[in-house]
Amino acid sequence: MQIDGTAYRSIWVDPADGWSVLIIDQTLLPWRLEIARLQDYEQAFVAIRSMQVRGAPLIGATAAYGLALAVRQDPATDAMERAASHLATARPTAVNLRWALERMLTRLRNTEPAARVQAAYEEAAAIAEEDVACNQAIGTYGLALITEAAGSGKRVNLLTHCNAGWLATVDWGTALAPIYRAFNEGIDLHVWVDETRPRNQGASLTAWELGRHGVPHTVVADNAGGHLMQHGEVDLAIVGADRVSRKGDVANKIGTYLKALAARDNGVPFWVAVPSSTIDWSIADGLAEIPIEERSGSEVATIIGRSEAGEIVRVSVVPDGSPAANPAFDVTPARLVSGLITERGLSPASEEGLKGLFPELA
């Protein structure tokens, strides 16, 4: 997508040297756009660990390029395996991280050391391109929902929660892919962006990327969405997901469930955009079976922002001695989900629907 008129991806190989890997340092957003250069696998490890890159697909692509950097440093099998094991520990729960490394290793183990550098860059590029293609397909299928909501030219108001945009993937995003696609086609639209406490991914990342691409949007407190829906200010809600059960229950950023309840209460369609890799076929009942990460209460008790002096500072917002709890995700039951937007089309949030689209995975 674009940043003030220039096309960007969230990760790319520097065309100037053909091998070093460039990323957007997302820890500095929305305050500063800085491109970081990764020149060895340890730098890729740090980028993932420190959340300079985040979002499952982007973490996977960064790990893949990290392994390409590793074999450039030393193409021997031992060194390559050690680098992959190290990269795999950069984040504890990122499924895509291990998936991307396994895919890289499968190809590289079957490649002579002398040919590994080229093969590694090829495979990492393929992982990145497949992510882009997958998200483009989600954008195309989701576009139909926005077109339908637009009807005969009325402005479409969308609502999204957290960040499921191009910054979380290699390009396009999942929940935001249909929105970018519709905006690029000239559909008149506006996005309500949930702040998404406690980590504020909506206010800091979604608002930033929509704004830089030129998409009209407004940031609201997470508390506001129900009121907006009651007053007809939301035509369509689209969110991403961290994991979807085979019956269509959706684990996503904490607070998603509350928006789904409000959407149901007000007749607002509530769609979830996911690549099929997000569907966990081993799980039926999302509420009972998907474990919810309990993160540090300090993420609730403190907020990072920019002071009036222009410094990025962390401030405390709860009294000394008051504990804070921080469940990071919640599960929206399939009954509240209008449907799933996948790379193969729209599906009801049900086992039959998902099996129909992905018979070979089910």
Place this chain on the structure above:
Amino acid sequence: MQIDGTAYRSIWVDPADGWSVLIIDQTLLPWRLEIARLQDYEQAFVAIRSMQVRGAPLIGATAAYGLALAVRQDPATDAMERAASHLATARPTAVNLRWALERMLTRLRNTEPAARVQAAYEEAAAIAEEDVACNQAIGTYGLALITEAAGSGKRVNLLTHCNAGWLATVDWGTALAPIYRAFNEGIDLHVWVDETRPRNQGASLTAWELGRHGVPHTVVADNAGGHLMQHGEVDLAIVGADRVSRKGDVANKIGTYLKALAARDNGVPFWVAVPSSTIDWSIADGLAEIPIEERSGSEVATIIGRSEAGEIVRVSVVPDGSPAANPAFDVTPARLVSGLITERGLSPASEEGLKGLFPELA
């Protein structure tokens, strides 16, 4: 209620001199407990205007004492009327502010100037005492709900939104009155405190007052309540209200409606604690008829907190150029409200219920 073992109210006359008025400067909470002294009506005006005092009942009591200070400065009718007119403009929409001033003027106009100082302090004290008695009654009736939830000794988990505690009233609070009452009686309980973005009254005021009184509590992001209810972590939700329609629709801090939806979806009782003065008998359909204040987007775009250096600073949390919207309240339809806790007892959220308890007001 208590602050670390010492009983406080939110406003009182200094016993040392018998006339100056002391308040807790709430703009410094939760970081610093500072008592401010009001010695003339202009200081009372500033205290209300700058939100050193907030919460409808406390604003009313402060205005009443402000008028007492005014007649102490000059008991002449002209001066008194001018002071009252000035005090009435301290906050634009506070009904209790004008109500308290009218009540004071009614008494003082019928009092000789020479006797006005004593009469004014008496009337202001009566207004304060009546608020305390009303909240105590709410506490007593609400206690039954908590006792019932406690059953045979299990810990009761409550959830509340915003601040409807003693800091918003003269003492006890509305939503928190039953909680303080139950805690003081030795019932094992714990309160989930919604942060309450954008102004963070939950994190900064409710958590502070519960903590200082010794009530076990945990601050959570506003997004977390649905997840907690899904997992059986909430036995009872109690909130306050800014206005209640005669049919029981509840206008309260933005986000209340989302919690009411989650409570309904999970079978959690959802109660609203209100003095009868909060019921607007002229309004039937709260959603259609109660106007919702749209406050400045800067309250969403910035947050006040304490830096690691110990300074209280305002930080920006949205990108430059991203607009923010800030509806301050929402309306929870009566169908989602288990009932109202009033100073005359529990009532269904319905016109029949409210008329039955308050026939002379209906």
